[in-house]
Amino acid sequence: MTVVLVIGAALVFACVMGLLVVVVWRRPAQPLTRRRAAAWVLGGGVLFPAVVLSALLAYAAVRSGPLAGTQRARGDMVVGITAHMWWWEVRYREPASGREVVLANEVRLPVGRAVSFGLSTADVIHSFWVPQLAGKVDMVPGRVHQLRVRADAAGSFRGQCAEYCGEQHARMALQVVAMPPDEFDRWLLAQSQPAQPPTSEPARRGRQVFEQQRCNACHAVRGLFEAGPGQGPDLTHVGSRLALGAGTLPMRHEHLVRWVGNVQAVKPGARMPSFDRLDRESLDALAVFLGELR
Ligand code: CUA
Numbered sequence: 001m002t003v004v005l006v007i008g009a010a011l012v013f014a015c016v017m018g019l020l021v022v023v024v025w026r027r028p029a030q031p032l033t034r035r036r037a038a039a040w041v042l043g044g045g046v047l048f049p050a051v052v053l054s055a056l057l058a059y060a061a062v063r064s065g066p067l068a069g070t071q072r073a074r075g076d077m078v079v080g081i082t083a084h085m086w087w088w089e090v091r092y093r094e095p096a097s098g099r100e101v102v103l104a105n106e107v108r109l110p111v112g113r114a115v116s117f118g119l120s121t122a123d124v125i126h127s128f129w130v131p132q133l134a135g136k137v138d139m140v141p142g143r144v145h146q147l148r149v150r151a152d153a154a155g156s157f158r159g160q161c162a163e164y165c166g167e168q169h170a171r172m173a174l175q176v177v178a179m180p181p182d183e184f185d186r187w188l189l190a191q192s193q194p195a196q197p198p199t200s201e202p203a204r205r206g207r208q209v210f211e212q213q214r215c216n217a218c219h220a221v222r223g224l225f226e227a228g229p230g231q232g233p234d235l236t237h238v239g240s241r242l243a244l245g246a247g248t249l250p251m252r253h254e255h256l257v258r259w260v261g262n263v264q265a266v267k268p269g270a271r272m273p274s275f276d277r278l279d280r281e282s283l284d285a286l287a288v289f290l291g292e293l294r
Contacts, residue, residue: 083126094192104233110184122278127163151178167269194223199212206289256287
């Protein structure tokens, strides 16, 4: 679809430039009569854009019709997405157990099934934009916006906040992964399970650090730590995610260390302090614990 729209725009641009060249290089001996001038203005300025833009609009509407819409249909899987400064909270309900699944900055979809997003914001206006799935939808405080999508092929798509929302607007990315339905069902079931208590020695030590530093004042780890007022992303299966900090860093042990120890250098303004008072051994242990939450 993008290709057709780009070609259309390029053709119009080429025509206009062609006419410009003709006008500049081949000045007619006689000035145009008023009637011919009016015909050019009406034809080129009103009629032509009206026809071309209507045709492109109709084309875009027809092509994107079955893909994205705003109406939720019965039987759609519903995914709640809440924008925060500067990350995405994502909620599912696991159909078999009815358990709520909360994660962050990552949305997984079953290929071929329609999914209805309920989009809202916890603070300022953000905009949900996954170009390969649908157009932008603004998230306005106090409202829930519906967006219905269906991924037709497996793949990984990048989403991005598309409305300036403050300092780290640029680092407010979202990963959307469309996967075969049975694989998706297994993933959702795994995400609905509570976290397993750590078994290795460094991970046990990391759990202690997590508790001592009161990480659970903001971050829940279902089964191990309930969160306080719950300001930060749920970390129950954080080790299974693809990225850290809303797409800021790929998920890796050394990035977890850097994130916790020095988040204010990695993503200045993020609503989490740098835990730079922790020594390297404690940070390593904490990162092992988080990495094992899969
Ligand atoms: Cu959220 Cu820009």
